[in-house]
Amino acid sequence: MTDSSSSEETLANLLKEERRFEPPADLAANANVTADAYARAAQDRPAFWAEQAERLTWAERWDTVLDDSNAPFFKWFTGGKLNASYNCVDRHVEAGRGDKVAIHWVGEPVGDTRDITYAQLKDEVCQAANALTALGVNAGDRVAIYMPMIPEAIVAMLACARIGAPHTVVFGGFSADALASRIDDCQAKLVITSDGGYRRGAPAALKPAVDEARTKTDLVEKVLVVRRTGQDVAWDDAVDVWWDDVVGGASTEHAPEAFDAEHPLYVMYTSGSTGKPKGILHTTGGYLTGASYTHHAVFDLKPETDVYWCTADIGWVTGHSYIVYGPLANGVTQVVYEGTPDAPERGRWWQIIEQYGVTIFYTAPTAIRSFMKQGREIPDRSDMSSIRILGSVGEPINPEAYIWYRTVIGGDRAPVVDTWWQTETGAIMISPLPGVTAGKPGSAMTAIPGIAADVVDDKGRSVPNGSGGYLVVTEPWPSMLRTLWGDDDRYVETYWKTYGDLGYYFAGDGAKKDIDGDIWVLGRVDDVMNVSGHRLSTTEIESALVSHPKVAEAAVVGAKDEDTGQAVCAFVILRESAGDGGSEIVQELRAHVRKEIGPIATPRQIMIVAELPKTRSGKIMRRLLRDVAEHREVGDVTTLADSSVMSLISDGLNKGA
Numbered sequence: 001m002t003d004s005s006s007s008e009e010t011l012a013n014l015l016k017e018e019r020r021f022e023p024p025a026d027l028a029a030n031a032n033v034t035a036d037a038y039a040r041a042a043q044d045r046p047a048f049w050a051e052q053a054e055r056l057t058w059a060e061r062w063d064t065v066l067d068d069s070n071a072p073f074f075k076w077f078t079g080g081k082l083n084a085s086y087n088c089v090d091r092h093v094e095a096g097r098g099d100k101v102a103i104h105w106v107g108e109p110v111g112d113t114r115d116i117t118y119a120q121l122k123d124e125v126c127q128a129a130n131a132l133t134a135l136g137v138n139a140g141d142r143v144a145i146y147m148p149m150i151p152e153a154i155v156a157m158l159a160c161a162r163i164g165a166p167h168t169v170v171f172g173g174f175s176a177d178a179l180a181s182r183i184d185d186c187q188a189k190l191v192i193t194s195d196g197g198y199r200r201g202a203p204a205a206l207k208p209a210v211d212e213a214r215t216k217t218d219l220v221e222k223v224l225v226v227r228r229t230g231q232d233v234a235w236d237d238a239v240d241v242w243w244d245d246v247v248g249g250a251s252t253e254h255a256p257e258a259f260d261a262e263h264p265l266y267v268m269y270t271s272g273s274t275g276k277p278k279g280i281l282h283t284t285g286g287y288l289t290g291a292s293y294t295h296h297a298v299f300d301l302k303p304e305t306d307v308y309w310c311t312a313d314i315g316w317v318t319g320h321s322y323i324v325y326g327p328l329a330n331g332v333t334q335v336v337y338e339g340t341p342d343a344p345e346r347g348r349w350w351q352i353i354e355q356y357g358v359t360i361f362y363t364a365p366t367a368i369r370s371f372m373k374q375g376r377e378i379p380d381r382s383d384m385s386s387i388r389i390l391g392s393v394g395e396p397i398n399p400e401a402y403i404w405y406r407t408v409i410g411g412d413r414a415p416v417v418d419t420w421w422q423t424e425t426g427a428i429m430i431s432p433l434p435g436v437t438a439g440k441p442g443s444a445m446t447a448i449p450g451i452a453a454d455v456v457d458d459k460g461r462s463v464p465n466g467s468g469g470y471l472v473v474t475e476p477w478p479s480m481l482r483t484l485w486g487d488d489d490r491y492v493e494t495y496w497k498t499y500g501d502l503g504y505y506f507a508g509d510g511a512k513k514d515i516d517g518d519i520w521v522l523g524r525v526d527d528v529m530n531v532s533g534h535r536l537s538t539t540e541i542e543s544a545l546v547s548h549p550k551v552a553e554a555a556v557v558g559a560k561d562e563d564t565g566q567a568v569c570a571f572v573i574l575r576e577s578a579g580d581g582g583s584e585i586v587q588e589l590r591a592h593v594r595k596e597i598g599p600i601a602t603p604r605q606i607m608i609v610a611e612l613p614k615t616r617s618g619k620i621m622r623r624l625l626r627d628v629a630e631h632r633e634v635g636d637v638t639t640l641a642d643s644s645v646m647s648l649i650s651d652g653l654n655k656g657a
């Protein structure tokens with residue numbers, strides 16, 4: 001494996017972890033999924049998934065469960081037809097559960113809440129679907145959604161799904177440039193946005209970024225604007241339309257059309273190892289089957305009694321699968337929160353759990369670590385005895401955070417499910433089952449029933465227990481990505497070239513099997529960083545830096561960070577014409593990256609250097625830069641073209657510090 005000295009060390013410590021947490025007896029006795037499911041699924045995988053697809057309501061049943069005739073372009077449930085939005089709303093209303101709360105929406109300003117029943121959600125989705133059609137959106141057209149965490153964001157996604165218009169949700173924290181490039185890549189003709197949203201107690205504008213994006217692409221025909229904060233917005237009568245004007249007045253009747261199981265549902269962009277984000281394409285039948293089944297199995301969901309809360313943003317895949325499609329297909333009541341965890345005060349999340357009696361809570365290790373730092377007095381002020389299951393996602397959860405989560409938030413009783421998956425996988429792949437698995441702090445454990453994963457060496461051979469290698473998925477699964485939007489070649493190249501002959505999907509993560517064969521995911525083996533559970537590409541940030549007129553060259557690495565898992569560290573060579581760049585140069589460059597990509601990509605640290613370490617073939621040795629950024633002794637420099645470069649860098653930094 002590349003660059004594993006520091007992760008090997010971490011892993012050695014991890015594997016000394018001997019604590020085990022057996023499933024609570026009552027949970028095990030009533031579990032949705034029991035231990036026999038693993039063998040049953042492995043025996044006949046297509047039959048197992050066909051059984052799970054029965055969770056959905058199909059307008060027409062499929063002919064073939066898995067069509068692998070054109071691998072790796074797999075198809076699932078071909079011949080079947082369904083409507084995703086019908087499955088998420090109408091069918092619950094038709095089954096007499098229209099008065100059940102679908103969403104307890106909690107705005108960031110205290111007291112600003114809305115309870116939305118399934119019947120109300122259905123009406124709003126129908127109105128929005130009618131409005132989109134009236135605005136000229138047809139099945140197959142792409143719609144970009146750039147919104148805060150307000151109910152209309154979920155309504156917008158479901159309305160798109162209802163009329164067969166694939167959505168591409170762009171995280172509200174991304175820049176106008178990022179929005180424009182995604183609009184361009186998938187050729188979206190309509191954008192749904194809002195005037196702004198609340199962040200840390202203040203309204204934060206969104207519409208201006210859409211206006212700016214429109215100066216960079218001329219594809220956008222209409223912009224549909226939800227009024228959320230009431231702040232002033234610039235207005236273009238030819239393009240901009242208020243949501244209230246066209247959705248509010250539309251009919252609540254809308255007949256959902258049944259689409260092919262393989263009809264595109266959405267495109268979600270994610271960073272790859274090159275500068276250009278990849279448009280991950282998910283389709284309808286297999287994706288919804290995967291989202292619904294995993295939500296039921298991994299969280300042991302009891303829709304009649306559970307109150308579920310996932311703290312993700314709909315701008316990421318977690319929000320798609322575990323706020324919108326999985327939970328709503330399963331008809332559960334869930335909490336959706338607009339704001340930041342510490343607004344107006346640090347105990348806000350725990351107060352929400354107490355107020356709504358949340359039973360299943362799903363969040364990210366980076367959040368858990370930041371609460372750990374603040375001390376347990378804060379969560380201890382709230383009664384969280386309703387919690388029965390805790391989930392973690394986005395990056396490896398370190399044992400300390402796992403134990404704190406279990407003890408403080410879970411009352412030493414609720415199991416923690418550490419769920420490994422990716423934008424590409426669409427749904428959870430490797431995770432304990434809360435009623436079956438004895439959890440180990442730090443391990444995602446084993447592939448869930450229906451999924452076949454392994455850790456292999458560079459030839460694709462399964463490594464023995466106790467060894468490390470690359471994480472692969474060895475059999476196709478229903479919620480898998482179908483391709484990269486408009487780029488079949490890159491799809492094959494990125495995921496199937498490495499172990500294509502074996503038919504293995506290459507996940508891009510390093511992992512280790514412990515002595516029992518349980519999987520410990522170590523992190524990316526490509527040039528992708530994981531900052532607060534969000535994927536960022538080193539190359540993308542490097543391109544942003546070199547687009548600044550004062551920058552000649554840049555190298556970016558992800559360095560270990562106590563709070564965010566990894567943090568962006570940049571090494572920059574300035575152009576001669578820039579002199580020393582001036583005292584403000586670091587601030588200037590940080591602001592530049594923020595503007596080009598978005599706040600999450602802002603480097604924690606920028607080091608101005610005279611040289612970068614390169615091999616004789618000119619490849620930057622990021623491993624050495626990571627040593628510097630993580631304050632380690634610099635490793636083996638023998639493959640450097642000029643071995644004095646590293647001392648030049650360290651000397652320069654010491655002088656500067």
Ligand code: WT7
Pocket residue numbers: 270317318392393394395396397418419420421422423424444507508509521522523524530533534535
């Ligand atoms: C990458 C995928 C899946 C939704 C959120 C992130 C890392 C994710 C875990 C976990 C260790 C994890 C991997 C993966 N990752 N979950 N439980 N343990 N690593 O989705 O942005 O597509 O990122 O996140 O490195 O490849 P994403």
